[in-house]
Amino acid sequence: MAFYVVQFLTGLASAASLFLVASGLSIIFGVTRIVNFAHGAFYMIGAYIAFTLTERLSGACGFWGAIVIAAFAVALIGVIVEMVLLRRIYHAPELFQLLATFGLTLMVEDLVVLIWGPDDLVGRRAPGFKGAIDFFGQNIPSYDLFLIVLSPVVLGILWLLFQRTRWGVLVRAATQDRDMVAALGVNQKWLFTSVFAVGVFLAALGGALQIPRDAVHHAMDLRIIVEVFVVVVIGGLGSIVGAFVAAVLVSELNAFGILIFPKISIILVFLVMAVVLIVRPWGLFGKPEAAARKTPGLTVNPWRPLTSNERLAALAALVIAATLPLFAGNYVLTVGSEIAIFVIFAVSLHFLMSVGGLASFGHAAYFGLGAYGVAFLAKIAGLPMIVCLLLGPLLGCMGAAVFGFFAVQLSGVYFAMLTLAFAQIVWSIAFQWVSVTGGDNGILGVWPSSWAASPGHFYWLALGVAALVTVALRAMVFSPFGYALRATRDSPLRSEAVGINAKRIQWTAFVIAGTTAGIGGALFAYLKGSVFPDNLGISLSVDALVMVLLGGVETVSGAVIGAIVYKALNIWLVSQTDLSKLVLGGFIVLIVVVFPKGIVGTLEMLAQRRRKTSPPGSPLLAKPIESVE
């Protein structure tokens, strides 16, 4: 019995940091409507700075002072980020905001390694809370008790701040109607900046308070942000009480989940999240949101099928690409195969997010599942390559069917957070369930049959599949299903009103996109000869998003161009620098701020401008679709 009580208290103590970070995220989202992906990064910087300061400053005052100073310092960094970056993208679509803050996260990951090195740092114990308390033979660290008391205290302080101060009243008003607050003479800019500072302060405090419990390392940002997303999805984005309750719930589920499923404890959290989403899609304490801005890009120009000239041009490009094995060496062909595979991956995501308006932040899950599907079939069942390639993607299909069912219940940022959380869950299973997946060591020795073994043959296979997939998805865009999907994207209410079952259409699109990604993953497994948990990791999901964004979210063919350019650049970049995340992150931020339309979108815009001198078509057709709901 005592053991369970201790386990319960450990869970409560873990909830403290989770609550601090999640409440910060919620507060920022409430006012600015930005889901700050970089919140985990601020948490991590808080921990690193606090580590350095606690090493320098001595004594109890030094320790606690260091914690507070670290939180304030990071809040100041947050203010700079808000003023320099976020102010430019408050009116951008959600997807861009998520990507820009994710780009920041990538940059921070490399920066902390540059500054503090790649090793785990073990911090000082908190003065006055070094010991443990004996509880019927079980030890409870006294620092845990401190954390258990701290979270309700912070909750109380936040409550007073929001209910009893003018600032709090203004923030609550702005959460509901920002423009009206401005129309009453309140300077929104500074309100936003101050809110961001408070949110970042909370995240950094959460990170700083973590150092006596856990080592500081450069991957702690992603771990916390995924848990925080789960917390805010369960608790309801924008609700501080919700963040508190859900943080406790998730931490307890983790604490007891380890006892029930030691290897895959995260399953339990997932099950609870699934139940909450079915019963209350907006979270336990959240409020149902009105249909938010849904279009993925700034404007969506109506698409048209390719003209016959453009078809010939595409065919010519394909033929030219197919001649590559006639003159290129093995390395180039392997790179070419990889690019072709990523074209498959990118067009599948493009189908989901540009055609369907569902920006998934966890699309790699289905890519990786396809890869694992092949690996299981080839290694465990010993099936031949052609069978594996046909059946392997079905694992991606099944994963997409299960997760997609829950994900399409939500939209916008909730959808993005949920898909990310799902992907991370799949990743954790692949990572933790060593007996089946090989864990970190992956599954090795997945080699193609002799007919596809040479790099040239494999390249033709990958290119052929990529071409088929691209043509098939494109044809789908202009099929009745594609029309229905685009209708649900542009106007959920009106499409429902003409009899389209929006959820089912979106679910179908999710499954199609997931299966297609699985096909890419299946080929990828054979290309690399192995499968690792990284094949379904967050960074791969983000790679796909950047490819689509780089090509142009609003175009139909952008994903292909984006995948080719991005993958080629990426392979080159990794060979050139150790700081690829820093460069990549900076690159993402730059695209979002400077070229939100991507390569193909920008070219199209230039072409359109040139065409304007000649007689225009119907002017209304080229205009942005404004959401009227």
Next chain:
Amino acid sequence: MKLTVQDLNSHYGPAHILFDIGFEVGEGEVVALLGRNGAGKSTTFRSIVGLVAQRSGRIMFEGKDVSARPTHEIVRDGLGYVPEERRIFTDLTVEENLEVGRQPKRPNAPHWTREKLFALFPNLGEMKNRPGGRMSGGEQQMLTIARTLMGNPSLVLLDEPSEGLSPKIVEQMVDAILTMKKEGVSIVVSEQNLHFARLISDRAYIIERGRICFGGTMAELDARPDIRDAHLSL
């Protein structure tokens, strides 16, 4: 002149909504902006306070051109705005709604306190702690006006204050507007309801399809039944 609007043009995306709107409001005057649904009354107001992004023209408030300034600065200079949709903060109580509107005292404008506003709108005083979302339409209309007055404006743009209200509440509204005028607040009130406008206004402009097509005193308007019938639905 308290407020002078010249050559105001506004667009929503590709649609041109306002065409060379011009009108004036004198110190302490109540001016009605009359017109049918969709004539451009609300867009005119929203353009003046800077809530329409695409606008051009000159907006002189107390002798200063405010047309290029952000909304909150225009409002802080004493130009209050009461939106047609009321836009009460439904999660906030009556008192908190008023708090959002509170601005420092201004030398050239009447100073409003909570007590003074509760005297002007007695209903509000009886529900200080009620959330805005649980008030009737009439109560919300009073609250939105009171909230703007907390900013101590010297001029108020009142967008369709009588819309959707019961006759009894409309009477209270007339009294409140006349009190505001007596205190020295200049008012521009947009209306579809000519009878209501006549009870409170000194002068009127008629707006139709984004253009001003009449301007004059209420007596001058009454002398031109042709204009009244052509542009206003009675």
